[in-house]
Amino acid sequence: MHKNETIKSELPLFYCPNMLLGNVIDGDEAFHAIKVLRICVDDKIQITDGIGNAVTAIVTQVSKKAIQYKITEVIEVPKLKYxxxxxxxxxxxxxxxxxxxxxxxxxxxxxxxxxxxxxxxxxxxxxxxxxxxxxxxxxxxxxxxxxxxxxxxxxxxxxxxxxxxxxxxxxxxxxxxxxxxxxxxxxxxxxxxxxxxxxxxxxxxxxxxxxxxxxxxxxxxxxxxxxxxxxxxxxxxxxxxx
Amino acid sequence: MHKNETIKSELPLFYCPNMLLGNVIDGDEAFHAIKVLRICVDDKIQITDGIGNAVTAIVTQVSKKAIQYKITEVIEVPKLKYxxxxxxxxxxxxxxxxxxxxxxxxxxxxxxxxxxxxxxxxxxxxxxxxxxxxxxxxxxxxxxxxxxxxxxxxxxxxxxxxxxxxxxxxxxxxxxxxxxxxxxxxxxxxxxxxxxxxxxxxxxxxxxxxxxxxxxxxxxxxxxxxxxxxxxxxxxxxxxxx
CATH class of the missing domain: 3.40.1280.10 (SPOUT methyltransferase, trefoil knot domain)
Known part of the structure; x- marks a missing residue:
């Protein structure tokens, strides 16, 4: 799995606290992704767990209230210097x-x-x-x-x-x-x-x-x-x- | 007329572009002073012209739409350093x-x-x-x-x-x-x-x-x-x- 340097502005970024454990976005984030951004299967997205990690992923399944994904790249996020x-x-x-x-x-x-x-x-x-x-x-x-x-x-x-x-x-x-x-x-x-x-x-x-x-x-x-x-x-x- | 060092938070401050020329606060500032702050004759106020000058003054007259004042002190205002x-x-x-x-x-x-x-x-x-x-x-x-x-x-x-x-x-x-x-x-x-x-x-x-x-x-x-x-x-x- 190769590494990407930054979070990109051209791809949507979602927050998923369990990003590295599960492979599901649910709750408010999924609602926003499905209803507002109209995310579909095969879309490329970015996900962060809010504690310093971020990945690029491919959407593998979209149900009413959840999105399943497969991680494709780890994004090398620069650490906060203070x-x-x-x-x-x-x-x-x-x-x-x-x-x-x-x-x-x-x-x-x-x-x-x-x-x-x-x-x-x-x-x-x-x-x-x-x-x-x-x-x-x-x-x-x-x-x-x-x-x-x-x-x-x-x-x-x-x-x-x-x-x-x-x-x-x-x-x-x-x-x-x-x-x-x-x-x-x-x-x-x-x-x-x-x-x-x-x-x-x-x-x-x-x-x-x-x-x-x-x-x-x-x-x-x-x-x-x-x-x-x-x-x-x-x-x-x-x-x-x- | 002696000089005072700073604009004080305990006295109201009014904006009057012609502060040094006239001795009248009118318009919105007077409305606010009279109707909201209920400024009366003999009240001590501060006035600035917004171009670097400020004074302390005593209210000498309050009419429906204007306040007359007499300047009592010039406030030495520090200049913006940039x-x-x-x-x-x-x-x-x-x-x-x-x-x-x-x-x-x-x-x-x-x-x-x-x-x-x-x-x-x-x-x-x-x-x-x-x-x-x-x-x-x-x-x-x-x-x-x-x-x-x-x-x-x-x-x-x-x-x-x-x-x-x-x-x-x-x-x-x-x-x-x-x-x-x-x-x-x-x-x-x-x-x-x-x-x-x-x-x-x-x-x-x-x-x-x-x-x-x-x-x-x-x-x-x-x-x-x-x-x-x-x-x-x-x-x-x-x-x-x-």
């Missing part, structure tokens, strides 16, 4: 949060955790919906490595969970001893970046984060909205790791 | 273009020109609406220097108009001799960056641009949507000029 865990407070207007997720997925990142802070106006996040949005964008931008979206977590609990991890940053709006985001990204391609809600982190949260080893960072001189800060953080790691 | 002209093909879905304008306004940039290309599905752009969106975001992110939004222009005409300008870049998706966007931004804080429509620039357009002195750039390894490319271009200049 490992960014975005920890962002949900915005009041979820469209903004979804927009941040879309843009960040296009650039590429590893993990998103919605963090519930003292000033958070929203505490409930539908991660199912975020996952559906992420998968659509990841496929459109031809990714084989999808970010993981975690369930929301409270600030204090997240601090405890990440106590022993290095390269942790917290974006603070207030004037304090901060390094720039670019400097942080240049130090290591692996990092956790915390971004607060519309009302910023509380004084207590900022202090707690510093006690847990988080380094305060500045996202620059402009006053950025939460979702724009998330995009800025992701793009900074993207641009410094090309 | 001069980025974004030339971006309108997206089919204008919401995406507006989103790019919003994010770019938050970071800060100088000028936006919608460029009509061979593969452009949209050729009409309501710049009035873009201006209203831009002003709302610029005020929210406490800017005193607003970007200029030009009327749409055809690709060939834009090439002719910019022939003699230096630091011009064109984002090309195809493989060719490209420098990175970061490298371009590090060369000079002043630049024109061209970003094509959903179907990319045509071969003829790419060739014409290179003939006119445009340098091909890559926005990185990810396949980015038009509006995400615009945000990436703006953020790259923002992050390299802090």
């Amino acid at each position: 490992n960014l865990h975005l920890v962002v407070a949900p915005t009041k207007n979820m469209e903004r949060y979804e927009n941040m997720l879309e843009k960040s997925t296009e650039f590429g990142f590893s993990m998103l955790t919605p963090i519930i802070c003292h000033h958070s106006e929203r505490t409930i996040v539908k991660t199912d919906r975020l996952n559906r949005i992420m998968i659509a964008v990841a496929k459109q931008s031809q990714k084989a490595m999808f970010p993981t979206i975690n369930e929301p977590i409270k600030f204090k609990k997240f601090m405890e969970q990440t106590h022993d991890i290095t390269n942790k940053y917290i974006a603070l709006c207030r004037d304090c001893n901060r390094i720039s985001l670019l400097e942080a990204a240049q130090k290591s391609p692996d990092a956790i970046v915390l971004i607060g809600p519309e009302g910023d982190f509380s004084e207590e949260e900022a202090t707690l984060a510093i006690q847990h080893g988080y380094v305060p960072i500045s996202l620059g001189n402009s006053r950025l909205r939460t979702e724009t800060a998330g995009i800025a953080a992701c793009h900074t790691f993207y641009v410094t790791n090309q | 001069n980025l002209h974004l030339v971006v093909a309108p997206t089919k879905n204008m919401e995406r273009y507006e989103n790019m304008l919003e994010k770019s306004t938050e970071f800060g940039f100088s000028m936006l020109t919608p460029i009509i290309c061979h593969h452009s599905e949209r050729t009409i752009v309501k710049t009035d609406r873009l201006n209203r969106i831009m002003i709302a975001v610029a005020k929210q992110s406490q800017k005193a220097m607003f970007p200029t939004i030009n009327e749409p222009i055809k690709f060939k005409k834009f090439m002719e108009q910019t022939h003699d300008i230096t630091n011009k870049y064109i984002a090309l998706c195809r493989d060719c001799n490209r420098i990175s966007l970061l490298e371009a931004a590090q060369k000079s804080p002043d630049a024109i960056v061209l970003i094509g429509p959903e179907g990319d620039f045509s071969e003829e357009e790419a060739t014409l641009a290179i003939q006119h002195g445009y340098v091909p750039i890559s926005l990185g390894n990810s396949r980015l949507r038009t509006e995400t490319a615009g945000i990436a271009a703006c953020h790259t200049f923002y992050v390299t000029n802090q």
Whole structure:
């Protein structure tokens, strides 16, 4: 089986978590493939499992709700050169949060955790919906490595969970001893970046984060909205790791 | 009259292009101030003319459709350290273009020109609406220097108009001799960056641009949507000029 270099834009790309185990696409993906893209037997398709693998395949059978395929080529997918865990407070207007997720997925990142802070106006996040949005964008931008979206977590609990991890940053709006985001990204391609809600982190949260080893960072001189800060953080790691 | 260092988030900021000439806020801004924010006589406000100046003022009179004010302080506004002209093909879905304008306004940039290309599905752009969106975001992110939004222009005409300008870049998706966007931004804080429509620039357009002195750039390894490319271009200049 020879290897192909990239996911190609001229062939449709489907998401199938069990790609290498089974040979069936079902569920929403199959529905979309059959009803919208009208995939037929003998069509050439691409499949990714969202955890770094992608293949080219030939459709061998199409039923009402499933597509069977035979893998013909393994696609050599370049690995993401950075490992960014975005920890962002949900915005009041979820469209903004979804927009941040879309843009960040296009650039590429590893993990998103919605963090519930003292000033958070929203505490409930539908991660199912975020996952559906992420998968659509990841496929459109031809990714084989999808970010993981975690369930929301409270600030204090997240601090405890990440106590022993290095390269942790917290974006603070207030004037304090901060390094720039670019400097942080240049130090290591692996990092956790915390971004607060519309009302910023509380004084207590900022202090707690510093006690847990988080380094305060500045996202620059402009006053950025939460979702724009998330995009800025992701793009900074993207641009410094090309 | 003493000087104040920054535009403050705790005071409302109004846009008044004739700020330094007259002492009246009228039109939409006055309507918003009177009906929504319920501004009264003796209230302290901030005003910007959108071309780099900002002041603190006291409201001296409120009528049905206008606010009169007396300037009390000049605010020393830091200048934008880069001069980025974004030339971006309108997206089919204008919401995406507006989103790019919003994010770019938050970071800060100088000028936006919608460029009509061979593969452009949209050729009409309501710049009035873009201006209203831009002003709302610029005020929210406490800017005193607003970007200029030009009327749409055809690709060939834009090439002719910019022939003699230096630091011009064109984002090309195809493989060719490209420098990175970061490298371009590090060369000079002043630049024109061209970003094509959903179907990319045509071969003829790419060739014409290179003939006119445009340098091909890559926005990185990810396949980015038009509006995400615009945000990436703006953020790259923002992050390299802090």
